[in-house]
Amino acid sequence: MKIISFFFRYSRSIVLASVAAGIISGACNAALLAVINDALKRNSVPGVLIWSFVGLCVLLPLARFSSESLLTKLGQGAMYELRMSLCRKVLAAPLRHLENLGIPKLLATLTEDIPTITNTVSVLPILCVNAALVIGCLIYLGTLSGRLLAILLGFMAFGVTTYQLPIIKVQSIFRLARKDTDVLQGHFRALTNGIKELKIHNMRRHAFVSESLTSTATSLRRHNVRGLNIFSAAASWGQVLVFVVIGLIVFAVPSMGNVKAAALTGFTLTLLYLMTPLQIIMTALPQLARANVALQTVEELGLNLASQDPEDTSGRSVPEKDWRTLELRSVTHAYHREDDARDFVLGPINLTFEPGELVFIIGGNGSGKTTLVKLLIGLYAPEKGGIYLDGRPIGNENREFYRQHFSAVFSDFYLFDEMLGLMRPDVDRQAREYLEQLKLSHKLQVTNGKLSTIDLSQGQRKRLALVTAFLEDRPIYIFDEWAADQDPYFKNIFYTQLLPELKARNKTVIVISHDDRYYSVADRIIKLDDGQIVGDTVNEPVKAHARQFSGKE
Numbered sequence: 001m002k003i004i005s006f007f008f009r010y011s012r013s014i015v016l017a018s019v020a021a022g023i024i025s026g027a028c029n030a031a032l033l034a035v036i037n038d039a040l041k042r043n044s045v046p047g048v049l050i051w052s053f054v055g056l057c058v059l060l061p062l063a064r065f066s067s068e069s070l071l072t073k074l075g076q077g078a079m080y081e082l083r084m085s086l087c088r089k090v091l092a093a094p095l096r097h098l099e100n101l102g103i104p105k106l107l108a109t110l111t112e113d114i115p116t117i118t119n120t121v122s123v124l125p126i127l128c129v130n131a132a133l134v135i136g137c138l139i140y141l142g143t144l145s146g147r148l149l150a151i152l153l154g155f156m157a158f159g160v161t162t163y164q165l166p167i168i169k170v171q172s173i174f175r176l177a178r179k180d181t182d183v184l185q186g187h188f189r190a191l192t193n194g195i196k197e198l199k200i201h202n203m204r205r206h207a208f209v210s211e212s213l214t215s216t217a218t219s220l221r222r223h224n225v226r227g228l229n230i231f232s233a234a235a236s237w238g239q240v241l242v243f244v245v246i247g248l249i250v251f252a253v254p255s256m257g258n259v260k261a262a263a264l265t266g267f268t269l270t271l272l273y274l275m276t277p278l279q280i281i282m283t284a285l286p287q288l289a290r291a292n293v294a295l296q297t298v299e300e301l302g303l304n305l306a307s308q309d310p311e312d313t314s315g316r317s318v319p320e321k322d323w324r325t326l327e328l329r330s331v332t333h334a335y336h337r338e339d340d341a342r343d344f345v346l347g348p349i350n351l352t353f354e355p356g357e358l359v360f361i362i363g364g365n366g367s368g369k370t371t372l373v374k375l376l377i378g379l380y381a382p383e384k385g386g387i388y389l390d391g392r393p394i395g396n397e398n399r400e401f402y403r404q405h406f407s408a409v410f411s412d413f414y415l416f417d418e419m420l421g422l423m424r425p426d427v428d429r430q431a432r433e434y435l436e437q438l439k440l441s442h443k444l445q446v447t448n449g450k451l452s453t454i455d456l457s458q459g460q461r462k463r464l465a466l467v468t469a470f471l472e473d474r475p476i477y478i479f480d481e482w483a484a485d486q487d488p489y490f491k492n493i494f495y496t497q498l499l500p501e502l503k504a505r506n507k508t509v510i511v512i513s514h515d516d517r518y519y520s521v522a523d524r525i526i527k528l529d530d531g532q533i534v535g536d537t538v539n540e541p542v543k544a545h546a547r548q549f550s551g552k553e
Helices: 002-010 012-041 047-092 095-101 103-120 123-144 146-193 195-199 202-256 261-306 369-377 399-403 427-437 458-472 488-504 516-521 542-549
Strands: 326-336 343-353 358-363 384-389 406-409 476-480 508-512 524-529 532-538
Touching (some): 047 103, 095 103, 095 261, 103 123, 103 261, 146 261, 202 261, 369 406, 369 476, 488 508, 488 516
Parallel strands (some): 358 508
Antiparallel strands (some): 326 343
């Protein structure tokens, strides 16, 4: 199976050692059965059988513990590497590719597939021990009667063949169930993120539950039930075969002659004893099948991510504080928008930025403002044209270095609960000063770079994100609709105090804004319309700004 080969690739030595321990454990089980069977046939039990029994009782748990311990170590180590490898590939993948894959698919892989593989580790020791037990018992049966063993192996070959046919079908069913899991993960995100909208609109809520959620959950349940039922039917068929073999041995074989009664008794007792380990193996197979599907999904996602020219995120680049010019030369970027037959094309864009500039980017919704700043930051790579920092082209080899010049607060920002990557001796003091300035000091404290809480209102969370950006102290700042969630007091503070302070520190500040009453603060105003620059105005008077740029946004 794929899951077995995965662990074998991870550590051949541990797998072989654990299999050897499992074989010893299974052999001990089979040997104990042989000792007990031999003792029952004697009137008096010799000392060698007693000591053999005692020795096997000691060796059996030691061998089983060794096998389970080795496989547990193997599984946890392999899962750690798998998780970290996938997370690194996600971090190194281009942002546009991650957006195309979809957050639900990534979350389902990280939260569903990897735990499925991890949970299978607990099954492998049991599977290994019981498989070894079956092999050991077959060897013992061979010592009783080679002819009976040949008959048994023939039935086992028939049983394995007929068992594999439904298993192939089950694999395809579980793959369909896995696709349903991706869709269901998206519905769960909609449920948690859109709970307010669902509560205030009963028709929307009803449609979401009855059409979206119920449909996907029903499909997932149907595929799981169907797959598990096929497994159960196959396992029942295997159990029937065991009784058929026992019936043949008990009723048909004696009439054939030349078979000792002791051999018949030994075969019957051993086959009855084998029903439990065989049942355990059959029960474990559905979990292994799910793990195979999960592992295939993880590997496919990893290959998908790795195929997109992964970015170099290993270095710790330091931005150049004395940069002079940042240019976008004929930059073009296209992507597909939902409910739109044609692709949206931004550009060609030709812009130049310099240190100490305060630039506003304005335009209607969907005009390409956020896409432009993602290109500017280096989160998107231009499809045509290029970005140049002090005349040097920015490509895959130096995009990581280039990004370190920016601090940004996006409209869909994420707030970490500690100052990751900002640990320095004075970070707590600086953070407290900014918290005081933004009226947040009564809401939370900073200790050793850790925030006491991030359970704040949206406006407060945005102010806290602003604190983090200030602490980063990068040469270029980008704010995407930062003031949209602020009350008039903090909106005024942002435009008339914080932005001029950054400009006074020779920072380049680029602000996406709809607040036309504050356009006079900007040195330049760049207006976008349907992906094209329709205005790039420098040092206009306040009234001219209002007349030219206060149209419908």
